[in-house]
Amino acid sequence: MNPPKIGLMTLGDARDHEWGKLFQGLTEPRHQKAVDYFKQQALDLVCFDAVARKIEEIDTQTGELLAAGVEALVAHVPCWVSPNMVLRAIQKVNLPTILLSNKEAGTHGSVGLFGAAGALDQIGFAHLRVRENFDGVNPQAVAEKCLPFIRAAAAVARLRGRNFGMFGGRSLGIDTGTFDPMQWRSQFGVDAEHIDQLEIIRLAEEVSDEDTQKTMDWLAQHMGKIAYNDQGLVPDKLAHQVRCYLATKRIIRERSLDFVAIKCMPDLTNHYVPQCLSAALLPGPYDADGEKETTVMACEADADAGLTSEIMKLVSGGLPTMFADVSYINDETNTFYLPNCGGMCTWFAGRSSDAAENLKRVNIMPAIRPGGGGTTYLTCAPGPLTVGRLYRKAGAYTMALFQGEAIELPQAEYEAFVAARGAHQLPTAFVKTDVDIDVFVAEFASNHICAVPGEWVAELEHVCGLLGIRCVVMNGKK
Numbered sequence: 001m002n003p004p005k006i007g008l009m010t011l012g013d014a015r016d017h018e019w020g021k022l023f024q025g026l027t028e029p030r031h032q033k034a035v036d037y038f039k040q041q042a043l044d045l046v047c048f049d050a051v052a053r054k055i056e057e058i059d060t061q062t063g064e065l066l067a068a069g070v071e072a073l074v075a076h077v078p079c080w081v082s083p084n085m086v087l088r089a090i091q092k093v094n095l096p097t098i099l100l101s102n103k104e105a106g107t108h109g110s111v112g113l114f115g116a117a118g119a120l121d122q123i124g125f126a127h128l129r130v131r132e133n134f135d136g137v138n139p140q141a142v143a144e145k146c147l148p149f150i151r152a153a154a155a156v157a158r159l160r161g162r163n164f165g166m167f168g169g170r171s172l173g174i175d176t177g178t179f180d181p182m183q184w185r186s187q188f189g190v191d192a193e194h195i196d197q198l199e200i201i202r203l204a205e206e207v208s209d210e211d212t213q214k215t216m217d218w219l220a221q222h223m224g225k226i227a228y229n230d231q232g233l234v235p236d237k238l239a240h241q242v243r244c245y246l247a248t249k250r251i252i253r254e255r256s257l258d259f260v261a262i263k264c265m266p267d268l269t270n271h272y273v274p275q276c277l278s279a280a281l282l283p284g285p286y287d288a289d290g291e292k293e294t295t296v297m298a299c300e301a302d303a304d305a306g307l308t309s310e311i312m313k314l315v316s317g318g319l320p321t322m323f324a325d326v327s328y329i330n331d332e333t334n335t336f337y338l339p340n341c342g343g344m345c346t347w348f349a350g351r352s353s354d355a356a357e358n359l360k361r362v363n364i365m366p367a368i369r370p371g372g373g374g375t376t377y378l379t380c381a382p383g384p385l386t387v388g389r390l391y392r393k394a395g396a397y398t399m400a401l402f403q404g405e406a407i408e409l410p411q412a413e414y415e416a417f418v419a420a421r422g423a424h425q426l427p428t429a430f431v432k433t434d435v436d437i438d439v440f441v442a443e444f445a446s447n448h449i450c451a452v453p454g455e456w457v458a459e460l461e462h463v464c465g466l467l468g469i470r471c472v473v474m475n476g477k478k
Contacts, residue, residue, distance in 0.1 A: 001318035004154030005044040007065035010034060010076040011086050012051040023079050026107050027051055030078035037134045041143055046070050058085060062092040072153035073097045077116055080108040086116035096153035096466055097127045098146055104133065152462030155314035160189030162310065163256055168197035168263025168301050176391060176446040177302035193255055197263050201272055203250060204243035215242045218288035222359035232372030241277040241373050248278050252295060259296035261306040273373035279343025280376040283320050286355040294320050299343060305448045308389040312452035315459040320347040322451040324429060329437055336431045338449060342367060342375030344427030349378040351453065365425045380406045380429035386456040387431060391445040399464050400444055401457050402474040404431040435474045443472055
């Protein structure tokens with residue numbers, strides 16, 4: 001996925017006598033520092049050699065930024081600048097904006113920052129204020145404050161125009177999986193394409209034997225185990241699941257879908273095959289054809305989970321995402337048990353860029369549904385996860401978030417879980433947190449939850465701010 005594209009403008013005092021006497025010597029070196037600093041970040045930077053001081057210069061630079069398709073603006077005000085000139089630049093670009101200045105005593109930067117920031121507040125233009133130096137005690141301070149906002153702005157920009165594929169309708173009466181497509185269109189700029197899930201079954205019949213066998217051989221070579229039996233999980237059933245996966249890929253490609261949700265249960269699980277192989281492979285960065293872009297898939301037609309995961313994917317630069325049930329919470333250890341009914345992105349089994357390293361930790365086990373076929377069994381490898389989802393209360397969206405750590409359960413705790421639940425063949429993440437469980441129970445409004453590897457709470461908070469969504473961060477509530 002391409003890095004966020006940002007525009008950087010440094011604004012300077014328009015008065016020639018003050019510029020020549022004082023501010024040129026203070027502003028231009030700091031402009032060059034800003035350019036050098038942001039060029040070192042993982043960004044697609046659009047910037048200029050010169051400081052913008054006059055109206056004509058501001059208009060030229062803003063026009064070039066818009067023509068370049070930037071997704072956010074850094075308005076750099078290292079010294080005093082007339083606030084109306086800063087607002088001219090920001091309003092002409094009209095994108096999520098960081099107002100950036102410094103902590104240096106001799107620059108007059110703070111007065112420039114607060115003059116422009118106060119004017120932006122008066123017109124109701126939301127922005128992020130950053131007052132940090134590019135060097136000194138913490139040279140990463142600018143990046144630590146700016147980059148989460150920039151990633152969020154890019155995610156919001158890229159969300160608009162996204163095309164969502166909804167296969168089937170409400171699954172198992174799960175109301176929290178339903179959505180209002182016109183609310184999505186209005187609030188997020190996302191279109192929704194409704195597709196009968198029998199299209200997957202129909203097009204699966206058109207998948208060639210050669211393509212099917214290629215994926216079957218790849219699975220046989222790399223999976224830890226394929227537990228064939230003489231009942232539900234036989235080679236023909238797994239081959240049908242492979243065909244369904246390849247058919248779904250074809251639909252995604254031909255209809256230009258960016259992310260999807262599939263009903264699956266109970267229709268396909270009872271009468272055809274479960275779509276667990278698609279849930280295991282679509283969100284990952286590989287399959288039998290090699291490396292690929294991750295494609296979010298939510299199970300049980302959970303549209304809001306799909307949208308959550310797509311946002312998580314965008315802020316993280318395209319990382320795999322996880323879809324799971326809030327199945328059990330161990331209050332004594334503050335550990336969430338997050339399984340899914342049979343499909344989970346295989347990348348989480350080993351967190352490796354090497355498909356073989358992940359897949360050797362994944363087993364295909366017999367499905368327990370009437371249609372037969374297989375489900376994927378894995379345990380999420382240890383590492384940080386950002387966990388949460390979008391849900392609606394009285395029609396208005398909230399995003400709940402918490403930072404957690406996927407862990408390996410102590411053997412005794414795991415055995416107690418298996419004893420309580422029966423034979424354990426579900427893909428699961430065991431996530432330890434510092435969330436106040438009572439707060440979670442009182443607030444969280446879905447049986448499904450999503451996750452992305454890494455620490456992205458700050459980015460997702462900014463996304464919510466840009467979209468006008470209530471955000472609830474649950475960490476540190478004890």
